[in-house]
Amino acid sequence: xxxxxxxxxxxxxxxxxxxxxxxxxxxxxxxxxxxxxxxxxxxxxxxxxxxxxxxxxxxxxxxxxxxxxxxxxxxxxxxxxxxxxxxxxxxxxxxxxxxxxxxxxxxxxxxxxxxxxxxxxxxxxxxxxxxxxxxxxxxxxxxxxxxxxxxxxxxxxxxxxxxxxxxxxxxxxxxxxxxxxxxxxxxxxxxxxxxxxxxxxxxxxxxxxxxxxxxxxxxxxxxxxxxxxxxxxxxxxxxxxxx
Amino acid sequence: xxxxxxxxxxxxxxxxxxxxxxxxxxxxxxxxxxxxxxxxxxxxxxxxxxxxxxxxxxxxxxxxxxxxxxxxxxxxxxxxxxxxxxxxxxxxxxxxxxxxxxxxxxxxxxxxxxxxxxxxxxxxxxxxxxxxxxxxxxxxxxxxxxxxxxxxxxxxxxxxxxxxxxxxxxxxxxxxxxxxxxxxxxxxxxxxxxxxxxxxxxxxxxxxxxxxxxxxxxxxxxxxxxxxxxxxx
Numbered sequence: 001x002x003x004x005x006x007x008x009x010x011x012x013x014x015x016x017x018x019x020x021x022x023x024x025x026x027x028x029x030x031x032x033x034x035x036x037x038x039x040x041x042x043x044x045x046x047x048x049x050x051x052x053x054x055x056x057x058x059x060x061x062x063x064x065x066x067x068x069x070x071x072x073x074x075x076x077x078x079x080x081x082x083x084x085x086x087x088x089x090x091x092x093x094x095x096x097x098x099x100x101x102x103x104x105x106x107x108x109x110x111x112x113x114x115x116x117x118x119x120x121x122x123x124x125x126x127x128x129x130x131x132x133x134x135x136x137x138x139x140x141x142x143x144x145x146x147x148x149x150x151x152x153x154x155x156x157x158x159x160x161x162x163x164x165x166x167x168x169x170x171x172x173x174x175x176x177x178x179x180x181x182x183x184x185x186x187x188x189x190x191x192x193x194x195x196x197x198x199x200x201x202x203x204x205x206x207x208x209x210x211x212x213x214x215x216x217x218x219x220x221x222x223x224x225x226x227x228x229x230x231x232x233x234x235x236x237x238x239x240x241x242x243x
Numbered sequence: 244x245x246x247x248x249x250x251x252x253x254x255x256x257x258x259x260x261x262x263x264x265x266x267x268x269x270x271x272x273x274x275x276x277x278x279x280x281x282x283x284x285x286x287x288x289x290x291x292x293x294x295x296x297x298x299x300x301x302x303x304x305x306x307x308x309x310x311x312x313x314x315x316x317x318x319x320x321x322x323x324x325x326x327x328x329x330x331x332x333x334x335x336x337x338x339x340x341x342x343x344x345x346x347x348x349x350x351x352x353x354x355x356x357x358x359x360x361x362x363x364x365x366x367x368x369x370x371x372x373x374x375x376x377x378x379x380x381x382x383x384x385x386x387x388x389x390x391x392x393x394x395x396x397x398x399x400x401x402x403x404x405x406x407x408x409x410x411x412x413x414x415x416x417x418x419x420x421x422x423x424x425x426x427x428x429x430x431x432x433x434x435x436x437x438x439x440x441x442x443x444x445x446x447x448x449x450x451x452x453x454x455x456x457x458x459x460x461x462x463x464x465x466x467x468x469x470x471x472x473x474x475x476x
Binding site for chain 2: 013015017019020032057058059061075121122166
């Protein structure tokens with residue numbers, strides 16, 4: 001596949017309500033049960049070649065008594081509702097991921113990191129191994145409205161391929177057709193180190209603040225679905241997190 | 244007709260960690276029950292067989308719950324106990340007429356707002372409970388059971404829903420026994436039926452539920468947690 005869109009993060013003040021709302025709005029089903037520490041995700045598969053939206057939010061309210069910069073960012077961008085807060089790209093090999101780590105002047109978060117605090121766990125205990133870059137030890141590029149990159153050593157349990165809660169009037173998604181992104185293609189090209197991200201990643205650029213603003217998903221036998229939410233940078237300017 | 248056990252409510256600080264921990268401990272499966280219509284509470288259910296289930300609940304919305312005074316009492320108890328707690332024992336009757344009779348016997352009414360939950364697949368789960376009303380203290384807070392009626396909706400009862408597939412699970416076959424605080428005499432008076440019909444045992448501690456035994460295909464599985472009625476843990 002080469003460099004591609006893997007998944008999209010939608011930050012939510014209440015993942016249960018947001019997933020229910022999105023399903024009613026689009027007919028897209030979702031599955032539940034994955035969590036890490038105080039945060040959980042409801043997953044909306046978008047179809048081939050393996051795309052999904054993760055609706056993410058805090059589910060352990062008491063832990064918010066102890067805040068850090070990242071937690072505060074999530075609270076700030078969800079205070080006024082759902083915001084797209086992450087675009088997650090995928091590559092086919094560790095070699096490609098290493099190239100991105102080198103370009104980002106960072107390191108790789110290993111798929112087999114023994115620290116359980118780095119892994120999302122599913123309701124049955126399964127942990128999907130995934131490697132990514134830039135490093136989690138650095139400020140997330142999401143806070144600057146920029147994507148990060150993932151590699152799955154084994155895609156057979158990929159989040160986009162799991163069964164959703166069956167519901168009435170569901171549609172079958174056929175994959176991402178395009179995404180609408182803030183900023184310019186030149187800014188994205190510089191961040192990723194590739195000449196034509198618009199073409200490679202089916203990105204349209206709207207010139208607004210950096211971050212994802214909309215995603216278009218094909219639907220079998222139906223019109224395309226456009227999911228439009230404000231980018232996180234609409235709530236908290238990326239300049240707050242400039243290096 | 245005598246009431247039967249319907250479900251057991253457990254308060255938790257984190258429904259994800261609690262339900263995963265309990266699944267590993269009991270080897271009994273669970274599923275995502277969605278969220279309460281109040282939007283602030285997430286739900287997990289463990290079907291136990293025999294028309295019984297455990298529900299685990301916790302606050303899941305940081306913005307809807309900024310006023311700690313409005314946190315559910317059982318949530319505060321789970322935080323205090325640093326583990327999930329047994330916070331409600333819930334019986335079931337077949338008809339609203341029986342539910343009204345029970346409410347009347349306890350000097351209350353059937354709660355006018357039904358318990359309502361939105362499942363991840365869309366439909367609402369609705370049941371009515373008693374006793375309620377201004378003259379009746381919440382029975383859960385006193386460690387005593389209350390009663391529910393699902394009217395004609397038992398066909399989609401929470402105890403009959405499919406669980407998350409996981410390795411090494413046992414097959415639950417209904418609740419074998421309940422370890423209760425208080426005395427058999429007081430419980431019989433509250434229930435209006437012999438506690439033995441609900442397989443209750445009494446440990447003489449403060450009112451509340453302390454442990455349950457669950458019949459399974461490999462024997463009785465025991466789940467023991469603090470009763471939420473305790474002042475300290």
